[in-house]
Amino acid sequence: MVVLTRRKTLAGLSVMALSGLGAPSIVRARDVLTIYGPPAAPSAVLAHAIKTGLLADVMPGAVFKAWKSPDEMRAAVASGNMGAVVMPSYGAANLRNRGLDIGLLNILSNGLLYIVSKDETLTTLERLRGKSLALPFRNDMPDLVIGRLVQEAGMEPSAIRLEYAATPPEAVQLLLTGRVDAALLSEPAATGVILKAKSLFMDVHRVIDVQQEWAKFSGKPAIPQAGLALTREMCDRIGPSGVEGLQLALEKALEQVLADPLTATASASEALGFPPEIIAASFPTSHLVASRARAARPDLEHFYEILAQTNPAIIGGRLPDDGFYLL
Structure with a gap:
């Protein structure tokens, strides 16, 4: 065991003060x-x-x-x-x-945004027309991004029925209980719902990579x-x-x-x-x-x-x- 005397402690503090300058x-x-x-x-x-x-x-x-x-x-x-x-x-x-x-x-x-669904055929925004989509955080990143993607796809804003959730877990529950057709989730919630569904003997698929959809019109892959x-x-x-x-x-x-x-x-x-x-x-x-x-x-x-x-x-x-x- 190292015992620090008052003198050693003060000396150590002085060294630390000087060395801390750089x-x-x-x-x-x-x-x-x-x-x-x-x-x-x-x-x-x-x-x-x-x-x-x-x-x-x-x-x-x-x-x-x-x-x-x-x-x-x-x-x-x-x-x-x-x-x-x-x-x-x-x-x-x-x-x-x-x-x-x-x-x-x-x-x-x-x-890290993905659209997930039990219906593996919903692989495009057009196929989501008339469907319900759960997403957390109204007027925030997921909402703003999906709104712009819908616009770029030439679809009217109401083409996809948005069901806003207060949190990602709430959006997950809407999907798993069948109250919506799909959900827009960030990671790790997207991965979590896919794995959770398996434990409930259900299949949830990652149907749309939002980053790829964004890149199609923005020219940027990220x-x-x-x-x-x-x-x-x-x-x-x-x-x-x-x-x-x-x-x-x-x-x-x-x-x-x-x-x-x-x-x-x-x-x-x-x-x-x-x-x-x-x-x-x-x-x-x-x-x-x-x-x-x-x-x-x-x-x-x-x-x-x-x-x-x-x-x-x-x-x-x-x-x-x-x-x-x-x-």
């Missing part, structure tokens, strides 16, 4: 920070980074919590109660353009769907080197998650409300990345411009300024 800024241990994310696959990367200590140098003692709904998340960010949060990429741009000092650190998924946003207060707390350290930690976490999905997802299971095996099984269809915001900027602006063609207010009326892209 190291990432850290938050004091008593200032526990929470990183928030949706009940979706990208949050598994964050949960793993925290559980394995990859963020110990920049956010010692940090914890991860899942937000319940986009409305709850936006209100908490606007009130200063969420300083580090994974959110829809357009949502971060909207908040920025409405005057909130928030920026995007990265993109963590290039698209939807830069969600990323980690930081408020100015959070950036100031961890400092510029801490912001860089956070990104490096997430890049490392992504490598580990993809290399050993089942082990890594144990970190996220409780927070996301899915068994580890379902989260792990969803990774191949989650298009997980850890792309720095500046590198993703061309894809982000292309995505924002497409959304704004329908309603400029979706992104706050304009493309976000240079300061929006933190790294």
Whole structure:
């Protein structure tokens, strides 16, 4: 056992203070920070980074919590109660353009939306005409994307009967109980309902890859769907080197998650409300990345411009300024 005398302790603190000048800024241990994310696959990367200590140098003692709904998340960010949060990429741009000092650190998924159904013939939007489609989070990412796809398909907005659900599990229940013909879900909910159906002696099929449908008219193979946003207060707390350290930690976490999905997802299971095996099984269809915001900027602006063609207010009326892209 090593016994620290007062003299040794003070000497050690002096060394730490000097060496810290060139190291990432850290938050004091008593200032526990929470990183928030949706009940979706990208949050598994964050949960793993925290559980394995990859963020110990920049956010010692940090914890991860899942937000319940986009409305709850936006209100908490606007009130200063969420300083580090994974959110829809357009949502971060909207908040920025409405005057909130928030920026995007990265993109963590290039698209994880799928339409699933018991009817394996519903493989096109046209075949969904007159059918009912459950989707969570009205006026948010799934709703905005499907609305634009319907428009691009030359269909009237009411061609598909939308049944809005408060949460992904509610949309899953609507599908499994036969109250809707199909459901638009993100991962891991899409994988989860397919596996859940098997346990109930039913078949649910992944009938439409939303990313592929988007690419047909946008010319881009990816939807830069969600990323980690930081408020100015959070950036100031961890400092510029801490912001860089956070990104490096997430890049490392992504490598580990993809290399050993089942082990890594144990970190996220409780927070996301899915068994580890379902989260792990969803990774191949989650298009997980850890792309720095500046590198993703061309894809982000292309995505924002497409959304704004329908309603400029979706992104706050304009493309976000240079300061929006933190790294």
